[in-house]
Each structure stands twice: as structure tokens, then as C-alpha cells.
Amino acid sequence: MTVANLALIAVAAIAILGAAGAFAVAFRRSQQQEKQDPTAGVSAETRAADKSMAGVRVEPIAVSVPDSEPEDSPPAEEQVGSDLTAEEEDNEPVAVHVVETQRIVEVSAEEGGVSRRQFFNRAITVTFGSFLALMGLNSLAFFWPKLTGGFGADVDAGPVGDLQKKVLAPDGSVLPLFIPEARTYLVPAPDSLSEQFEGKSVEAAGLMALFQRCVHLGCRVPWCGPSQGFECPCHGSKYNSIGEYFAGPAPRNLDRFVVELRGNNFIIKTGSIIETPRAPFRSVDYPQGPSCIAATAEAEA
Ligand code: FES
Incomplete structure (x- = not known):
């Protein structure tokens, strides 16, 4: 085993370690981004709808609201001239109208999906890491026989x-x-x-x-x-x-x-x-x- 062979094996090992390190750093960074960025779990549609609505989903809800009575109208029992009994007043239909409003619901990271930036960052990291790992493994496979015999030993x-x-x-x-x-x-x-x-x-x-x-x-x-x-x-x-x-x-x-x-x-x-x-x-x-x-x-x- 010559010094040159040892140096090449060392380079291959460093390439593999570098690939593993790149994966680890990318994974940690991704997790930190999700913790620090409140919008990390929000779907692209929600972001497009309202960029200030971070980590939430807007859902429509229907609320029934009775017609309000005039502030200056006296209580029913005090109204002069009412011919209805108390029981009849209870059964009398009350006019209501439905108001469409909204509520805000937080969504999980899974539901929110992966943003385009996260997708490209991860794709680049995986591609680069895979390239380094393959290069290192190929180099090791090429030189490995020299450690145990064969040409080069x-x-x-x-x-x-x-x-x-x-x-x-x-x-x-x-x-x-x-x-x-x-x-x-x-x-x-x-x-x-x-x-x-x-x-x-x-x-x-x-x-x-x-x-x-x-x-x-x-x-x-x-x-x-x-x-x-x-x-x-x-x-x-x-x-x-x-x-x-x-x-x-x-x-x-x-x-x-x-x-x-x-x-x-x-x-x-x-x-x-x-x-x-x-x-x-x-x-x-x-x-x-x-x-x-x-x-x-x-x-x-
Ligand atoms: S390879 Fe050219 S002379 Fe041998």
C-alpha cells in the first residue's frame, strides 16, 4: 500500500463523510426553518390568498343572528296594547338572518405540504449528497482490493x-x-x-x-x-x-x-x-x- 493509495482512500472516505455531513446539515436546517418560520406549514394556496395568514387556514362558517330590536323599544311585557299571552309570545317565530363569516384554523406541516423553496433546497442537497456518496463509494470499491491483495498490493x-x-x-x-x-x-x-x-x-x-x-x-x-x-x-x-x-x-x-x-x-x-x-x-x-x-x-x- 503506497502513500498515494492511502491518500486516494482518504479522499474517498472524506467524500463519503462530506456527503453524510451535507445530509445532516440540510436535515437540521430544514427542521430549524420549520420551527422558526411560522408559515412553514401553510399551503401554497393559503400563502397566495393572504401572505399575512401564517400557519393558518381560513374556513367559512355560517352564524345565525336574530333580528335586533330597536334600542328604544320597551320590553315585550311592558308593551302597551299587546294582546298575546306569555306562552303565545314564546311560540311566536323570531326573524333571523344568516351571516357568512370566517374562522382561522391552524394546519399541520403535513397538511400544509412543502413549499417550492424547500423542495428545491432539498432536491439540490439530495443530488449533491448522492453524487459525493457515489463518488466516494466508487473510489473505495476501486481501491479496496489493494488492501487485501491483487494488483496494487x-x-x-x-x-x-x-x-x-x-x-x-x-x-x-x-x-x-x-x-x-x-x-x-x-x-x-x-x-x-x-x-x-x-x-x-x-x-x-x-x-x-x-x-x-x-x-x-x-x-x-x-x-x-x-x-x-x-x-x-x-x-x-x-x-x-x-x-x-x-x-x-x-x-x-x-x-x-x-x-x-x-x-x-x-x-x-x-x-x-x-x-x-x-x-x-x-x-x-x-x-x-x-x-x-x-x-x-x-x-x-
Ligand atoms: S502503445 Fe504506442 S508503441 Fe506501444
Whole structure:
């Protein structure tokens, strides 16, 4: 696990925490607004009808009101000339008229619904928070395997004795062993390496681990047995058997990984990529036979 990987995982974790924080802040702010704003629970129709009617609903009610008697008229029992008995007066119909008036009813937040401003604020918060959370989760998912193995971590290629036999063909020529988990070609190292590899831990027990990717534009570089080198089919870059630059647009040698022995096993540290400039001279001869990409081009012509 390199410092760069740890930094990227930290960024992903911060993104997730940021998303959680944004959700929490937005939720608290929304609740505070509803507490502080007395109109928070009022429907849009009510607001439109009367902006001063905060948190209320106006309902019509009907009230029956008897016709008022003139202030100066004497009480019924004192009226002179009345021929009605008390019982008859009680049963006599009283004229009333109905007055339409209003009453104010407070409404709940649920009944009032969500205002347009609240809706947009929440939509923006949810969208931004979801984006941050997804970005963080994707980053974590991408880098998580590096914590437990696989490319980016230390890859155990197996017992070194077995590997040393597998990188050579029966006739003694080089036959790189591909380790898919490490995206690496294991190749035999020469007895003496050029100065550019000194002190970089790119060789252990006579083996080197070359990254499969062409340093020009990233194509996977296949091995060419006849020429005893790696030849890129994309734009024609060529490297010898330990990945030293020979020809083509590649700006440097093939990249390689730091390697070490752990007990009897050969470990490829795929989190530690070593880049080296074009070799001033090559530690291993190239080409040792016909070029594969030249042969392919001739065949296609
Ligand atoms: S990608 Fe290999 S030469 Fe361009």
C-alpha cells in the first residue's frame, strides 16, 4: 500500500463523510426553518390568498343572528296594547338572518405540504449528497482490493525455484512467465544490470518483474520469441528481454516493479512501479532474430 493509495482512500472516505455531513446539515436546517418560520406549514394556496395568514387556514362558517330590536323599544311585557299571552309570545317565530363569516384554523406541516423553496433546497442537497456518496463509494470499491491483495498490493508469485525454471525454454532461450494477478512478465535478469537499475530493488533471485503495459500509450506488449524481445503492435515500440528500450515512440524502458523474496516465495510489489529512462546501452542483446511485428506487417501487405 503506497502513500498515494492511502491518500486516494482518504479522499474517498472524506467524500463519503462530506456527503453524510451535507445530509445532516440540510436535515437540521430544514427542521430549524420549520420551527422558526411560522408559515412553514401553510399551503401554497393559503400563502397566495393572504401572505399575512401564517400557519393558518381560513374556513367559512355560517352564524345565525336574530333580528335586533330597536334600542328604544320597551320590553315585550311592558308593551302597551299587546294582546298575546306569555306562552303565545314564546311560540311566536323570531326573524333571523344568516351571516357568512370566517374562522382561522391552524394546519399541520403535513397538511400544509412543502413549499417550492424547500423542495428545491432539498432536491439540490439530495443530488449533491448522492453524487459525493457515489463518488466516494466508487473510489473505495476501486481501491479496496489493494488492501487485501491483487494488483496494487504485494503479489505472491509462488516458490522462486519453480519460477526460475519457468522463465526459460528447453533450448535455454527466454520465455517470459505472465503473472495475471500482477499484470507482470517475469523474466530472467542478466548477470550484470546497467547502472540505471542500481539500488532500485528490481531484481531478486535472478528474476525481474516487467509491467505488461507499453509506456507509449498503454497497449499490452506481447513477447516475440524469434527476436527475444517485447514488441508493441500498436505503434511499433520494441524492447529487449528485460524491457530496455530499443526502438519506436516509447519514451523510456518498460516499467517494472520492486521485487523481493519472502521466505522461499517471490513477491511482486505492484504498488511500487519503477520508471527508468531509455537505456543508453542494453544489458541484453536485441534483436536476436526476426521481428514479429515486421513479419506481421509483411504478411498483411
Ligand atoms: S502503445 Fe506501444 S508503441 Fe504506442
